[in-house]
Amino acid sequence: xxxxxxxxxxxxxxxxxxxxxxxxxxxxxxxxxxxxxxxxxxxxxxxxxxxxxxxxxxxxxxxxxxxxxxxxxxxxxxxxxxxxxxxxxxxxxxxxxxxxxxxxxxxxxxxxxxxxxxxxxxxxxx
Amino acid sequence: xxxxxxxxxxxxxxxxxxxxxxxxxxxxxxxxxxxxxxxxxxxxxxxxxxxxxxxxxxxxxxxxxxxxxxxxxxxxxxxxxxxxxxxxxxxxxxxxxxxxxxxxxxxxxxxxxxxxxxxxxxxxxxxxxxxxxxxxxxxxxxxxxxxxxxxxxxxxxxxxxxxxxxxxxxxxxxxxxxxxxxxxxxxxxxxxxxxxxxxxxxxxxxxxxxxxxxxxxxxxxxxxxxxxxxxxxxxxxxxxxxxxxxxxxxxxxxxxxxxxxxxxxxxxxxxxxxxxxxxxxxxxxxxxxxxxxxxxxxxxx
Numbered sequence: 001x002x003x004x005x006x007x008x009x010x011x012x013x014x015x016x017x018x019x020x021x022x023x024x025x026x027x028x029x030x031x032x033x034x035x036x037x038x039x040x041x042x043x044x045x046x047x048x049x050x051x052x053x054x055x056x057x058x059x060x061x062x063x064x065x066x067x068x069x070x071x072x073x074x075x076x077x078x079x080x081x082x083x084x085x086x087x088x089x090x091x092x093x094x095x096x097x098x099x100x101x102x103x104x105x106x107x108x109x110x111x112x113x114x115x116x117x118x119x120x121x122x123x124x125x126x
Numbered sequence: 127x128x129x130x131x132x133x134x135x136x137x138x139x140x141x142x143x144x145x146x147x148x149x150x151x152x153x154x155x156x157x158x159x160x161x162x163x164x165x166x167x168x169x170x171x172x173x174x175x176x177x178x179x180x181x182x183x184x185x186x187x188x189x190x191x192x193x194x195x196x197x198x199x200x201x202x203x204x205x206x207x208x209x210x211x212x213x214x215x216x217x218x219x220x221x222x223x224x225x226x227x228x229x230x231x232x233x234x235x236x237x238x239x240x241x242x243x244x245x246x247x248x249x250x251x252x253x254x255x256x257x258x259x260x261x262x263x264x265x266x267x268x269x270x271x272x273x274x275x276x277x278x279x280x281x282x283x284x285x286x287x288x289x290x291x292x293x294x295x296x297x298x299x300x301x302x303x304x305x306x307x308x309x310x311x312x313x314x315x316x317x318x319x320x321x322x323x324x325x326x327x328x329x330x331x332x333x334x335x336x337x338x339x340x341x342x343x344x345x346x347x348x349x350x351x352x353x354x355x356x357x358x359x360x361x362x363x364x365x366x367x368x369x370x371x372x373x374x375x376x377x378x379x380x381x382x383x384x385x386x387x388x389x390x391x392x393x394x395x396x397x398x399x400x401x402x403x404x405x406x407x408x409x410x411x412x413x414x415x416x417x418x419x420x421x422x423x424x425x426x427x
Contacts (some may be wrong), residue, residue: 079358084323087358089356102360104360108329
């Protein structure tokens with residue numbers, strides 16, 4: 001079965017969704033991501049969905065779930081590169097993903113995570 | 127029988143064309159087609175004789191079945207005529223008169239033809255009536271259709287016009303909403319804004335509702351939808367220009383606007399600049415006049 005690759009970038013995990021997500025792929029991603037967060041002790045998860053053209057309520061809920069799970073495991077989730085049509089669809093579906101941070105592109109998303117990591121480092125030094 | 131009538135009719139039109147056209151033109155003038163000066167006499171005369179010509183060929187090959195293929199050229203001419211007259215501002219009556227005023231010249235021609243038996247005369251009269259009525263109704267349909275097209279186009283243009291997305295600064299967009307926000311417009315506004323957020327890679331969008339006359343629960347819901355969609359794309363929204371009465375209405379309705387809101391666009395812009403690590407400062411200058419000039423600190427001063 002296909003799996004979406006998860007890349008480790010320092011203390012962050014990078015997921016780029018390049019194919020259309022079907023439900024099983026989404027569930028697999030959720031599981032993989034959870035175990036990787038624990039394995040690497042990641043503090044941030046960046047999900048790039050700029051190639052994703054079609055979303056349904058399941059994918060929307062999956063994003064929300066990933067964010068919730070990561071929060072429990074002390075990692076921030078940032079969803080980046082959402083297309084306008086996808087954003088409108090999610091809002092119309094009533095999913096505003098309030099627990100998820102968003103950014104326009106990977107660069108800004110990484111900056112968000114980096115800022116959190118710096119705060120984290122500063123806390124460590126105290 | 128039907129073939130017989132149409133053959134008679136076709137022959138009638140063919141033989142009397144010289145008389146029918148001037149009579150018809152005269153009638154159209156009486157009805158006031160030329161009075162408004164929207165079309166010239168030459169134009170009218172060429173349209174009339176061309177239509178009669180096409181009608182004749184339709185009669186010759188297709189009987190009185192107006193919907194048939196034989197009448198395609200005639201119908202096309204009528205459609206074009208109705209469209210152009212609708213755009214020129216002719217009234218429906220004036221437009222339909224073009225076809226209906228052809229009746230009398232045809233009847234006159236029929237009267238002049240003494241060779242027909244009374245029974246045949248009645249049949250041909252009936253055929254003419256049916257034929258011209260159908261063509262007249264067709265004209266009317268086309269006229270109505272072109273008017274509706276005009277209205278639709280105007281609606282679209284109004285929607286486009288009233289929802290511009292303005293770039294205020296690098297990464298700061300403003301969306302001045304003017305007029306009532308219904309679901310259809312919200313859709314256009316939202317798509318427009320989101321596309322601009324992508325194009326300009328904007329971080330902050332200011333939605334200014336100074337031009338929105340009333341805000342009810344539905345409008346508030348539409349606003350919140352736009353804000354959520356922008357947030358999903360990674361841009362923050364600020365709502366500005368809420369007038370005192372509207373603020374009261376919102377509170378009275380119990381609507382929660384869980385977004386940053388500012389009284390004026392200027393306040394919202396100040397917040398946006400601060401968020402993007404910029405500031406507006408006065409330039410110190412020898413001339414007191416220039417002291418009001420402002421510049422963003424990220425631009426060379």
